Amino acid sequence: MSVTPRRIGFTLIELLVVIAIIAVLIALLLPAVQQAREAARRTQSRNNLKQIGIALHNYHDAHKVFPAAYLGNTRHPSRDPNTFDGPNGFAWGTMLLPYLDQAPLYNSIRTDLPCWAPQNASAVAINLPVFMSPSASNSNGPMIVRDGSGNELARFGRAHYVANAGQDEPWGYQIEDYSQIANGPMYRNSKIRTADVTDGLSNTIFIGEHSIVSDKTWVGVVPGAEVCSIDPARFPMTTCDAAATLVNVHSGPAQDEIDPVTGFAPIHPPNSPLCHVCQMYSPHAGGAHVLLGDGSVRFVSQFIHQPTWAALSSCRGNEVVAEY
Secondary structure, eight states: OOOOOOOOSOOHHHHHHHHHHHHHHHHHHHHHHHHHHHHHHHHHHHHHHHHHHHHHHHHHHHHSSOOOSEEEOTTOTTSOTTTOOOSEEEEHHHHHGGGTTOHHHHHHSOTTSOTTSGGGHHHHTOOOGGGOOTTOSOOSSOEEEEETTOOEEEEEOEESEEEEOOSSOGGGSOOSOGGGTOOSSOOBTOOOOGGGOTTOGGGOEEEEEBOSSSOEESSBOOTTEEEOOSOTTTOTTOOOEEGGGGTEEOOSOOGGGOOTTTOOOOOOOTTOTTOOTTSOBOSSTTEEEEEETTSOEEEEETTSOHHHHHHHHOSSSOOOOOOO
């Protein structure tokens, strides 16, 4: 009697069932994996801001003031006639390099020359991890600084963190002394001391996240530069802004944005749909990380009470900051 040999293997139906089960498991696991990765990226961004916070205070210990958002000789013959920005242009990120374990890079930069000088080109084009948010999409290569006609002025290392100038935008005024307008801790040629932050360091934002909307830099400000949205279709409300917004942002309300009829002036909390290139915007859903003057890092919701956001952005407004 002959015996038919038994086939070893899967039938087509069994194979399809197994593939379907694997696909379902992957679909269930993928969101969890993505959430874990985003949580890790958020943690890294917070750690970056904490390092920057320590560097800010070490700088203050050494110089008795916090670094300015950027430096500019407002009476230099080559200054921008509209904004009065002039050399050397170096920003808070450059000033903090020695306190971020980047002393060799800082020493290679000719700070006696403008930040856009050809002699500085190679050093200032470097992307430094401490200034980069792992979640930001605009992270490749140096950013290109352009003027209003699209001409290239410089190539600078990117930054996904920006300095807070306060509520109003001083770069919107043709004025040499920004301290007459800015009520935040960091703006052009600012020399804010701990004692000047009368609202309290724990109630004042110094640095915050910005990416997605526009490119920023740790290096400095080039007179005549223009900062525009990198995704105008996604952010149709924003327009190009002054060179100061390469490193600086504000919260609103701004005097030049007041509606002449209603008297309304907008406040722009982080990740607001109405966000401009001169406000904070992070790659994280729901809000952004900010560094307070006491060195602590908070995640601020995009739904924060808007007057509270404005109060946190001033350093001497005598506002009462509610829980947020």
